[in-house]
Amino acid sequence: MLPQQGDHNSLFINEIPKWGEPYPNILNRQSVLECLTDYILQANHWGYRPDRRKVLAVRQSDRTAALRNAAAPIRQEIYYFIEGELFPEEGTTRLKEGQTPAELAANLLDGLYEQLYIWVAYDFTKGSPPGFRKPFDKPPVVKGSANPNPEALTRNRQLPEGVNPRFFIPDPLPENPVTIVSQPDVATAEIVNFVTELVKGDFRNALPEGDNPPIWDEPLVAVASAHDPLFARFQDPEVVGPCHRLPEEWLPGARSVISVFLPFTEHISRNYSREQRYSAVEFSSGKWNGSKFLNVVRRALIRFAERNGAQAVAPNIDPRYDSDGWLPFWSERHAALAAGLGTFGLHQNFISEKGAFGRLCSVITTLNLQPTERRYSEVYGYCLYAFDGSCRACIDRCPTGAITDAGKLPGRCETHGNKEHLKDWNYGSCGHCSTWIPCWKQIPAKIRKTLDVKG
Numbered sequence: 001m002l003p004q005q006g007d008h009n010s011l012f013i014n015e016i017p018k019w020g021e022p023y024p025n026i027l028n029r030q031s032v033l034e035c036l037t038d039y040i041l042q043a044n045h046w047g048y049r050p051d052r053r054k055v056l057a058v059r060q061s062d063r064t065a066a067l068r069n070a071a072a073p074i075r076q077e078i079y080y081f082i083e084g085e086l087f088p089e090e091g092t093t094r095l096k097e098g099q100t101p102a103e104l105a106a107n108l109l110d111g112l113y114e115q116l117y118i119w120v121a122y123d124f125t126k127g128s129p130p131g132f133r134k135p136f137d138k139p140p141v142v143k144g145s146a147n148p149n150p151e152a153l154t155r156n157r158q159l160p161e162g163v164n165p166r167f168f169i170p171d172p173l174p175e176n177p178v179t180i181v182s183q184p185d186v187a188t189a190e191i192v193n194f195v196t197e198l199v200k201g202d203f204r205n206a207l208p209e210g211d212n213p214p215i216w217d218e219p220l221v222a223v224a225s226a227h228d229p230l231f232a233r234f235q236d237p238e239v240v241g242p243c244h245r246l247p248e249e250w251l252p253g254a255r256s257v258i259s260v261f262l263p264f265t266e267h268i269s270r271n272y273s274r275e276q277r278y279s280a281v282e283f284s285s286g287k288w289n290g291s292k293f294l295n296v297v298r299r300a301l302i303r304f305a306e307r308n309g310a311q312a313v314a315p316n317i318d319p320r321y322d323s324d325g326w327l328p329f330w331s332e333r334h335a336a337l338a339a340g341l342g343t344f345g346l347h348q349n350f351i352s353e354k355g356a357f358g359r360l361c362s363v364i365t366t367l368n369l370q371p372t373e374r375r376y377s378e379v380y381g382y383c384l385y386a387f388d389g390s391c392r393a394c395i396d397r398c399p400t401g402a403i404t405d406a407g408k409l410p411g412r413c414e415t416h417g418n419k420e421h422l423k424d425w426n427y428g429s430c431g432h433c434s435t436w437i438p439c440w441k442q443i444p445a446k447i448r449k450t451l452d453v454k455g
């Protein structure tokens with residue numbers, strides 16, 4: 001017999017069930033309940049004093065939950081601040097007359113339990129077998145650009161010598177359609193400030209090793225209009241493909257897309273020497289553990305939108321997210337390009353004003369925001385190779401030969417160091433193509449100069 005919905009202790013429940021099957025028992029409900037009960041008891045003891053430092057720490061290994069103070073991060077756990085994050089509304093954890101902590105905890109958990117499980121942590125690249133993800137309510141809308149105007153493609157300049165035409169895509173369609181939003185719901189500066197403070201102040205932005213130095217430096221934040229025709233263009237087969245969903249499909253009424261680039265800190269780049277054959281442990285740890293922090297940023301932005309009376313969805317942690325092989329239903333790099341954060345490079349990494357050495361996340365929201373102006377008109381606008389053929393640094397640096405001037409074989413680079421190197425640490429990956437090259441921490445100087453001239 002199939003287990004019933006809500007039968008969380010059943011041994012038969014798969015950790016990744018098909019959509020509509022009983023909810024995965026990845027967290028032990030009883031353990032989460034006990035934790036919350038404990039917290040509510042503490043906060044209400046001697047009058048009501050909610051503790052903003054208290055965190056619900058959900059351990060992935062033994063699936064139990066624990067209460068912790070914000071100070072000491074532990075690897076491989078997922079944290080939620082109880083006050084402000086799990087319960088954004090002040091006073092939610094206050095006991096009512098005659099109510100016991102266990103009763104209140106049970107009530108609160110009813111609305112919360114399913115959200116605690118991060119269905120798709122990040123980079124879910126395998127593609128789920130049919131039925132394993134939540135389906136979209138409506139059939140896919142595939143607009144595509146239908147009009148890649150060949151004249152526009154070569155209007156500005158000629159193909160530089162020595163550059164493969166594949167990497168010469170001036171004037172990504174359409175041209176930047178930024179119009180002034182006279183009264184945005186929230187000023188972009190406020191969003192930048194919100195994300196910056198989060199990155200600077202949140203204890204989860206920390207390497208679990210050593211003295212827990214921060215993983216991410218101050219972020220770049222930018223906004224695209226959800227109606228930017230580039231999102232339809234991403235559905236063209238040569239860009240991402242028809243599997244890439246439009247903002248409106250993720251969130252009816254979507255008006256804006258907020259994209260965030262998080263650069264790695266100096267601590268991480270300092271420890272990644274030019275000579276080493278494999279990536280540094282600081283980098284690998286930063287990549288794995290820092291990816292969880294991307295989810296913190298995504299969730300925080302969702303709450304930010306909600307506090308401002310709007311809705312938001314982060315496609316990469318949405319239960320409907322999936323990919324068609326390596327083609328995602330939502331690409332963080334393409335969204336960032338639309339938002340004006342930067343362009344692609346020959347290495348296929350995204351190059352922002354702070355370089356390529358970082359990661360990306362985004363949310364789609366119903367907030368009406370001022371789109372950021374794109375300072376480039378080429379898909380590879382910040383890549384020195386595509387600019388004038390003068391740079392081959394990522395080609396020379398890739399230890400697997402995955403990058404050539406015919407492009408990149410993504411699967412090949414994946415093999416370098418992932419399996420054997422850093423095995424004892426339980427993580428490993430290669431970051432050579434985003435380190436020690438002219439675009440690792442900035443837009444290459446030659447291109448920067450032309451931008452400065454344009455103003």
Ligand code: B12
Nearest residue numbers: 172238239240326328331332344349350359360410429430
């Ligand atoms: C699948 C995937 C992988 C796969 C395959 C990568 C690939 N290139 O497809 C594997 C497992 C190999 C991989 C590896 C890594 N990944 Co990865 N990966 C993803 C994922 C899930 C989707 C990537 C994707 O969009 N593929 C779709 C194809 C179509 O993209 P593409 O071929 O590059 O797109 C080209 C075309 O669109 C073309 N094009 C042609 N015509 C036109 C016209 C227009 C108008 C436009 C816009 C484009 C265009 O230009 C693009 C660039 O060449 C994203 C997360 C996400 N959901 O976005 C992370 C992501 C791309 N990965 C990331 C990282 C960091 C890595 C690694 C460096 C990890 C590491 N070791 O640290 C490695 C190496 C990446 C590399 N240099 O290739 C980051 C990139 C950050 C950055 N600064 O760029 C992302 C965004 C994750 C994140 N949240 O930050 N990854």
